[in-house]
Amino acid sequence: MSTQPIPFGRSAHGKRDSQVSSSSSSVQLPRTLARPEFIEVSPTAIAAAAPELVNVPLGYIRRRLWSEAPQMMAGLSSLAPSHVPSSLPRSHLPPSLSIPLRAPLSPVTPTYPTHVLAVSSSKSSHDTQAIMVPVHSLVLAAQCARLPELRTPNAPVSHTLHLPVIPMSIPSPAAFTILRSFMYDHRLDQVLEALFPIPPSFLANLSHSGIRATMSSGQALHQLSLYLCEASGQNLQTLTTYTARVKGLWQDMVALGLFDTELWDTLDLAWDIVLGAMNLAVVMRQ
Known part of the structure; x- marks a missing residue:
């Protein structure tokens, strides 16, 4: 899976950045959306999410994630929906959520998520809601170069998952x-x-x-x-x-x-x- 983007300032089909009109002459939109300078994901972030993968080549990790996607999706679908709030006030986030597991919806053996991200808008300083998004930390660590480390907890899995809640602010939840x-x-x-x-x-x-x-x-x-x-x-x-x-x-x-x-x-x-x-x-x- 390739990750190196085409350089900043040029779209993938070779058109230079320019301005085009939208609904009126007073509204201008860029002809292309600029790509930032490429940076690779952090090895320490990978190690925090999966210590057993220290010094393992990133390409191998990503191929493994690709092959294990059905198990991870099965793990996400195993969370009891009634115990995963769709959103919570950003100023009143709990440190963790205890989520009962329901019977698997598919014959695939599930790999359960490790965290719940409380995703809110970085554009608003008001007391807004945060969208609650269960994730596997390794999936993000292997693909997002600008995320902080998400250390995978060692809590045993029984009939309930205890997932840390991690606040995250981005432009568009x-x-x-x-x-x-x-x-x-x-x-x-x-x-x-x-x-x-x-x-x-x-x-x-x-x-x-x-x-x-x-x-x-x-x-x-x-x-x-x-x-x-x-x-x-x-x-x-x-x-x-x-x-x-x-x-x-x-x-x-x-x-x-x-x-x-x-x-x-x-x-x-x-x-x-x-x-x-x-x-x-x-x-x-x-």
Whole structure:
């Protein structure tokens, strides 16, 4: 799994940064979303999450995580939903949550999560809610270069998990749920589908090579932008909401230090599509 992003200031399909109009001449959006300078994940973060993997090559760790994704997803689904609050006040977070385990929903032997992230917005200083997101610390440590160490507890697993609650502030808590799913399953189609309406035929069997091919085809980009424009009813407010959703994903990727090339190329494609849809909507309304 490649992680090295295309350098700062150039999108994956080779277009230089510029400004494009959105709903009016007074609103400007960047032509591309800049990629930060690449940094590798911290070996100490890996060691904190999984001491047995000290000095193990990162590529091997990521391949192992890929192969064990079904077990980890089974572990997440084993948590009793009624005992995992969807959100809690940021100023009243407990140090840990005790979560009963329910019978596995699949025949896969579950690997249980290690922490609950209390994800809140870094843009607000008010007493806001934090989204509660169970995670496996190694999944984040192996893919996010800008996260603090998440030391895996040694608590034995019985019928109840006792998971530490870790506060985390990022620009878009809603976008983090998209990234959390991607870090487990690496489904590019689900990333796009979570951002805005897109043709099901395009999502079927979507691959990284398909993403790259679409980005280099003006006709394909136009058709996807036209689909989104029509799906929104040519409503600029709706399209602005989709644009903010893509921007939130970009901000979180930068904040977390998530440098997966396939994900960054998918983000570039989403940005091209939504900007094209906004420009089409402006033209159609004239």
